[in-house]
Amino acid sequence: MTGQFLTLEGIDGAGKSTHVDFIRDWLTARGIDVVVTREPGGTPLGEALRALLLDVKSDISLDTETLLMFAARQAHVDAVIRPALAAGRWVLSDRFTDATFAYQGGGRGVPFERIAELERWVLRDLRVDRTFLFDIPPDVARARMSTTRTLDRFEREREAFHQRVRNAYLSRAEADIDRIRVLDAELPVATLQAELARDLGRLLERR
Numbered sequence: 671m672t673g674q675f676l677t678l679e680g681i682d683g684a685g686k687s688t689h690v691d692f693i694r695d696w697l698t699a700r701g702i703d704v705v706v707t708r709e710p711g712g713t714p715l716g717e718a719l720r721a722l723l724l725d726v727k728s729d730i731s732l733d734t735e736t737l738l739m740f741a742a743r744q745a746h747v748d749a750v751i752r753p754a755l756a757a758g759r760w761v762l763s764d765r766f767t768d769a770t771f772a773y774q775g776g777g778r779g780v781p782f783e784r785i786a787e788l789e790r791w792v793l794r795d796l797r798v799d800r801t802f803l804f805d806i807p808p809d810v811a812r813a814r815m816s817t818t819r820t821l822d823r824f825e826r827e828r829e830a831f832h833q834r835v836r837n838a839y840l841s842r843a844e845a846d847i848d849r850i851r852v853l854d855a856e857l858p859v860a861t862l863q864a865e866l867a868r869d870l871g872r873l874l875e876r877r
């Protein structure tokens with residue numbers, strides 16, 4: 671039996687990474703072998719591209735940024751995600767293709783159809799089984815981030831950019847209600863984890 675492919679999404683600072691260990695531990699306690707990974711990243715090449723993308727010093731065009739995201743994704747899908755799913759392991763990725771639609775599409779204005787073409791090319795038959803979208807107003811997310819880290823190239827974008835990213839995520843969730851669960855990321859961590867556990871339980875039952 672192939673494994674399930676789960677992804678976490680949301681604007682920067684929404685709080686998605688806070689739940690990675692919880693989801694992994696919850697599944698592991700129920701006998702599921704989980705591979706935790708992230709995008710951009712997940713392979714040595716992907717991590718090198720991540721460092722470049724998050725902290726590029728020179729100008730980078732929208733198309734170059736989009737293609738680099740997909741170059742990292744191609745390596746990630748082939749080297750990590752497909753083999754893990756084929757071996758019956760579950761994969762939990764902190765961001766995946768929805769992020770390109772939201773950031774490069776919604777945020778920067780790259781045509782969604784162009785991103786969809788790249789998605790068809792790189793993913794072929796690969797599908798995400800469940801996406802948890804942590805939804806939060808950009809000003810709340812910004813207040814959370816600024817206390818904890820030096821901001822990267824995306825995090826430094828203006829509030830209007832993050833609002834467009836948020837809107838694009840929400841539009842995708844509306845169009846794909848079977849896959850994307852929208853969580854109110856302003857709720858306390860414990861409340862969110864109870865919701866996550868309920869939904870993971872449903873995923874386990876339908877296996």
Ligand SMILES: Nc1ncnc2c1ncn2[C@@H]1O[C@H](COP(=O)(O)OP(=O)(O)OP(=O)(O)O)[C@@H](O)[C@H]1O
Nearest residue numbers: 681682683684685686687688814818855857858859
């Ligand atoms: N539900 C919550 N309530 C209050 N604070 C939270 C909540 N969830 C996370 N935080 C805090 O918000 C900050 C950002 O969380 P986290 O790093 O998980 O966000 P993220 O979505 O992964 O961000 P990024 O995508 O930029 O890496 C952290 O300081 C974290 O402790």
Ligand SMILES: Cc1cn([C@H]2C[C@H](O)[C@@H](COP(=O)(O)O)O2)c(=O)[nH]c1=O
Nearest residue numbers: 682709710739765766769770773824825
């Ligand atoms: C996969 C992907 C990511 N991004 C952006 C979104 C974030 O700002 C960073 C990743 O950092 P994180 O805080 O660890 O999530 O990259 C993007 O613009 N497009 C993508 O496809």
